[in-house]
Amino acid sequence: MALSWFCVRVLCRRGPGRWGPLCRVMGRVLTSSAVARGHCEALVYHKHGDPLRVIRLETLKLPQLGDSDIRAQMLAAPINPSDMNIVQGTYPILPDLPAIGGNEGVGQILEVGSKVTNLKPGDWVIPSDAGLGTWRMEAVGNMNRFSKVSNNLPLLCAATLGVNTCTAYRMLCDFETLKPGDSVIQNAANSGVGQAAIQIAKAMGLKTINVVRDRPNLQQLTDSMKSMGADYIITEEALRKPDMEELFKEVPRPLLALNGVGGKSATEILRHLMKGGTIVTYGGMAKQPVIVPVSALIFNNVKVRGFWMTQWKRDHGHDLVQEMISVLCDFIQAGKLRAPVCTKVKFQDYRTALKAATTPFTSSKQILIM
């Protein structure tokens, strides 16, 4: 099966014998595709390496639907840096090969097994754990491998919920007790996690100090981030200047720093932490370690921690994962959380998306649309 776009032009009577355009209705409908029943297309790799080389579009046979299984049509799945690292083989935890790429995404349930009571056809689901492989047209799996999300969410919000948005939420909640008026500093502030952090922090009444790399279209990026609720946007260069002290006359020093970069960028954001504050590392885009001055540890009592969403999910179990997702769905439905800046790419054009995902300064999350 495939989800095919349809477009209907609705006409209305404009006069005797005259019909004119009223509106257009666009949507998607399941159509039979070239793929045989019980099979689906997926992005598969049989060995690790450069994603553009090792990933191939293949037709896979789906397993039979068991009593506790669901069958879902994937709707959308992002390409995240960790997804690429897994394909490249540089991620410490790797799936067995051959594997399907992608850990984040949203699907719509088509069919459920006889023992499945909490989910029904039409529900939207996201994977509860890593390893499912979301870059695929359909998935069949045990119901406990999926968490339900509201099916009236904007598609791109649902697609980016399970990894990036959850990571931002957990880091804001689990490391420091933050109260309205407190501030948070983060680098890679325009990343998927960063954009979610800006919005969730705002919903929590926190101020955000957002560090990004300088670029020619910085103003455009700044405007976009301010519209999400970012309080301060500063470049990596400005972070290192004495002018930062002026900023801290307006906002308190941050209790929490979110690090997705590593290297000097991490050192610079932790330098500004309030005494006893925490820097949490969730990514390492610069491929450099976190460099912590001894004085920060001894005299400023800085705490250096890491966060891994996959581990949190495994440690907390399906119910607590579902609870977190429901909280985030509420945020989205209340208009407090919208999707990051995205570029939608048709599933079959995956090579375009993979290429863009590895191009620096793309500044837009590539989302495969099935």
Place this chain on the structure above:
Amino acid sequence: MALSWFCVRVLCRRGPGRWGPLCRVMGRVLTSSAVARGHCEALVYHKHGDPLRVIRLETLKLPQLGDSDIRAQMLAAPINPSDMNIVQGTWRMEAVGNMNRFSKVSNNLPLLCAATLGVNTCTAYRMLCDFETLKPGDSVIQNAANSGVGQAAIQIAKAMGLKTINVVRDRPNLQQLTDSMKSMGADYIITEEALRKPDMEELFKEVPRPLLALNGVGGKSATEILRHLMKGGTIVTYGGMAKQPVIVPVSALIFNNVKVRGFWMTQWKRDHGHDLVQEMISVLCDFIQAGKLRAPVCTKVKFQDYRTALKAATTPFTSSKQILIM
């Protein structure tokens, strides 16, 4: 006043008209010194810089004894790296608030134990207690294992039933150092070089991976000890002898859930107050009196020969804590 050493040879009668040596009694007695009453000698510095240049022996006037004051004759004081850093101007030292400035220690402790109790021994104790819940059989890894803190950590860990993996720099007299540390209760002594070798995996077939790492060095040494931590373990930094930051691989933080913390004894004392400080010191006195904790390897230097001590304290591989004896 000064404490002067005396030595009395005690003789006993060995026969008619014959006296022979029985024993020697050595001790110290207060004698009047060249320093005027109400004054004392001290090692003072008027500006920050190289300790050998800026520190001078001066005679200071002591304040009058107030109703809540004590007057003490200093007996012994070590020269610690942080002391040198404070003189150099590279260590933070804020003004102390108005609180009781002295804690009691048993006066029958070995002098060198008492002299090295308040900073090094306390630091080792707190790091072993406050960061991870350790139970007998657990292991701890540390670098600078032959430092003042390191030697205290070896012994306190042993008293707590923990195994210690002790990392030291290689040196010509490594065997002598190894023997000395083993006599203190060290379980494993390995060089910085050996720490980086795959053979470490063999060691972890004998002992569990450490839950706690104590770092007094920084740089690559810190990275290497934290690499071996059990998942969720903590590396605590109390010093930076290599004058390099702690370099933490992102994978250790994200996938191994390593926690990176620091510890400053001065801050702990300020946060916990006089009573809790006294409580800790009493616990450590008990350890000492029970024979579970002895002083680190020390070199005693007369107060007036302070320049010798300062020089030795900044000479690499001295491997002996310089103690000024007053």
